[in-house]
Amino acid sequence: MQIRNSSDWRDALPFELAVPAAEAVPGEPTRCAGCGPASEPWPREGLWVxxxxxxxxxAGFVRYYCADHKPKAKLAPPVAAAKAPRARAERAPRAERVAAPKVPERVAALCPDCFVEVPPSGVCGMCGTRVG
Known part of the structure; x- marks a missing residue:
């Protein structure tokens, strides 16, 4: 199953980053996802998206949170210093690549009646004519 997306206000939101709900989408009071469905709705000015x-x-999914339940922003892990490039002197010499031998392509034989390419057997698959 493939999910198709439609374009709306949620496309402009960054992933895993809290945005004030009043700025993202003004509207009616909404419940906080952390407080639960039995809680009272919050005004949009007091919620985060x-x-x-x-x-x-x-496309992800969107949840509304009050200030008490707002999740922390998830940041990308820092780049390790071990991934820094080594000096040229430390690098091992590269092995030379040997080019693959060039094999000439088979000349495509065409059936004179059907004008389709004939397989290596020499017999046309459409009409059965032997092409030499």
């Missing part, structure tokens, strides 16, 4: 990643939907 977070777009989370979803394993099956590349």
């Amino acid at each position: 977070v777009k989370h990643k979803h394993p099956n939907n590349p």
Whole structure:
């Protein structure tokens, strides 16, 4: 199953970063996802919008959070110093690549009646004519 997306206000939100709900999408009071469905709705000025990643939907999903339940921003892991390039003197010499031998392509034989390419057997697959 492939999920199709439609374009709306959620496309402009960054993943895993809290944005004030009043700025993202003004509207009616909404419940916080952390407080639960039995809680009272919050005004949009008191809520945060977070777009989370979803394993099956590349557009993700959006949740509203109050200040008490707002998740921390997830940052990318820092680049390790071990990945820094080594000096040229430390690098091992590269082995020379040997070019693959060039094999000439087989000349394509065409059937004079059907004008289709004939396989290496020399017999046309459409009409059965032997092409030499």
